[in-house]
Amino acid sequence: MSEVLLKAEGVGKRFGGFVALHQVDIELRAGERLGLIGPNGSGKSTFVNCISGDFAAHDGKVTLGGAVLDGLKPHRRARLGLARTFQLPQPFGSLSVLENVRVPVLFAGQAPSATARALECLEQVELAGKADCLPKELTQVELRRLELARAIALNPKLLIADEAMAGLSNAEVDQIIALLFRLNAAGTAIIMIEHIMRAVTAFAERLVVFVAGRKIADGPPRAVLALRDVEDAYLGRQ
Ligand SMILES: Nc1ncnc2c1ncn2[C@@H]1O[C@H](COP(=O)(O)OP(=O)(O)OP(=O)(O)O)[C@@H](O)[C@H]1O
Numbered sequence: 001m002s003e004v005l006l007k008a009e010g011v012g013k014r015f016g017g018f019v020a021l022h023q024v025d026i027e028l029r030a031g032e033r034l035g036l037i038g039p040n041g042s043g044k045s046t047f048v049n050c051i052s053g054d055f056a057a058h059d060g061k062v063t064l065g066g067a068v069l070d071g072l073k074p075h076r077r078a079r080l081g082l083a084r085t086f087q088l089p090q091p092f093g094s095l096s097v098l099e100n101v102r103v104p105v106l107f108a109g110q111a112p113s114a115t116a117r118a119l120e121c122l123e124q125v126e127l128a129g130k131a132d133c134l135p136k137e138l139t140q141v142e143l144r145r146l147e148l149a150r151a152i153a154l155n156p157k158l159l160i161a162d163e164a165m166a167g168l169s170n171a172e173v174d175q176i177i178a179l180l181f182r183l184n185a186a187g188t189a190i191i192m193i194e195h196i197m198r199a200v201t202a203f204a205e206r207l208v209v210f211v212a213g214r215k216i217a218d219g220p221p222r223a224v225l226a227l228r229d230v231e232d233a234y235l236g237r238q
Contacts, residue, residue, distance in 0.1 A: 012059030035204030043213040081157035091135040098131040104153035
């Protein structure tokens with residue numbers, strides 16, 4: 001079995017008096033494909049934001065490949081191999097598609113030619129033909145692919161895809177799933193946060209379920225989805 005890549009222990013987050021995350025533990029192995037699911041407001045994005053450094057957690061400890069992430073800004077975490085996409089794509093609006101990818105390539109600082117590497121990332125997401133466009137000229141699915149190209153440009157050991165498929169057609173969802181599989185086959189561990197259950201069950205080899213800021217299940221998808229507590233959460237009985 002491959003080594004532990006991400007170790008989150010007792011991660012807690014409050015917003016004022018409201019506890020959004022209650023001491024959550026999650027371990028992820030190198031190259032693993034994890035689906036993180038749960039009803040709206042259950043704390044999935046808050047957890048991801050605590051892992052990526054976009055939010056400061058109030059409790060807990062997070063390591064990536066043995067390196068302690070606590071207290072590090074998002075860009076320092078990115079350097080250690082953690083990339084994430086956002087629910088709402090956040091490209092630089094005044095930069096071309098290619099330039100948008102060159103920025104993280106230059107940040108990662110490993111490619112002999114930033115332009116060549118950026119184009120390679122765009123090819124991986126089948127967006128090289130739009131290299132000279134501005135983000136506003138892209139369709140929804142192209143914007144999602146650009147967001148993924150910018151994450152890939154960081155050469156991540158772990159990619160967290162936060163609702164990368166929301167609002168897409170079935171065919172477009174399939175394209176993103178295929179892209180994530182290719183990335184995973186090249187060695188990147190992936191946490192997929194998604195409401196589209198078909199996508200999660202097609203992709204994930206393990207599921208974690210959050211309800212009201214707590215992890216209520218963690219295991220193989222079929223077993224997790226058969227749990228009464230999970231069914232209740234989705235039917236609003238909790
Ligand atoms: N910046 C914030 N300030 C105050 N409350 C917040 C903030 N971010 C999230 N919350 C609250 O924390 C709880 C968890 O939200 P979070 O966005 O993590 O849930 P989620 O599971 O990702 O939901 P969704 O599936 O709808 O994206 C919610 O009650 C939300 O209103």
